[in-house]
Amino acid sequence: MKTVSNCVEDILITQPYLEEALSRNIINFSALAIELTEPISKMLKKPVKPGAIMMALRRYNPPVTLGNSIKMKKVIQNLGDITVRSNLTDFTIKNSDTIIDNHSKILNKINQETKLFYTFTRGIHESNIIISSILDDFTRECFKNETFLATQDGLSAISVNLPQDNSKIAGLYYQFFKRLAWEGIVLYEVISTTNEFTILVEEEFVDKAFSAIKKVKY
Numbered sequence: 001m002k003t004v005s006n007c008v009e010d011i012l013i014t015q016p017y018l019e020e021a022l023s024r025n026i027i028n029f030s031a032l033a034i035e036l037t038e039p040i041s042k043m044l045k046k047p048v049k050p051g052a053i054m055m056a057l058r059r060y061n062p063p064v065t066l067g068n069s070i071k072m073k074k075v076i077q078n079l080g081d082i083t084v085r086s087n088l089t090d091f092t093i094k095n096s097d098t099i100i101d102n103h104s105k106i107l108n109k110i111n112q113e114t115k116l117f118y119t120f121t122r123g124i125h126e127s128n129i130i131i132s133s134i135l136d137d138f139t140r141e142c143f144k145n146e147t148f149l150a151t152q153d154g155l156s157a158i159s160v161n162l163p164q165d166n167s168k169i170a171g172l173y174y175q176f177f178k179r180l181a182w183e184g185i186v187l188y189e190v191i192s193t194t195n196e197f198t199i200l201v202e203e204e205f206v207d208k209a210f211s212a213i214k215k216v217k218y
Contacts, residue, residue: 011039037049079217136153156206157200176197
């Protein structure tokens with residue numbers, strides 16, 4: 001039979017920011033209990049008193065194992081360099097039978113320009129190219145017969161080198177997203193390779209985003 005504690009856990013698991021605030025003791029338990037009275041009563045299909053919910057909130061422990069917590073601290077302490085690249089443009093293009101052939105022209109160009117920033121991601125229906133803005137016109141020319149779905153210039157990329165075996169740590173990326181969300185930073189794009197994590201933001205947010213990621217590291 002489902003209990004008040006089970007309901008509290010179900011709600012908090014789906015709202016990690018709320019769970020984080022509880023763990024830091026920055027939420028009024030009484031006010032939150034009142035807020036949760038109606039949804040928990042509906043979940044249990046019977047009236048529930050705020051006092052019972054408040055007791056469940058105080059007893060709640062996030063479902064994180066000790067082993068993963070220790071690994072998380074070690075990974076965070078060993079995060080590598082943080083690199084910022086500015087003056088970037090993001091192109092989103094509808095997939096087609098010719099997009100790869102046209103994309104090869106971009107590859108030939110960047111092979112001659114080693115200092116340029118470039119990423120390419122192919123999805124099911126669309127592809128994404130992020131490239132140094134100096135090649136905006138060249139990129140548009142290469143894909144002039146393709147369908148552009150979106151274009152955004154004035155972007156900056158912040159990349160973090162991740163330690164080996166980072167992919168085995170549950171919740172690592174959440175540490176970055178949580179900090180960025182708390183700071184009110186809007187992410188335009190997220191790019192990830194095995195040992196590198198990159199966010200793309202509008203240039204007005206770059207200083208604030210860089211500072212937020214440094215707080216995760218230190």
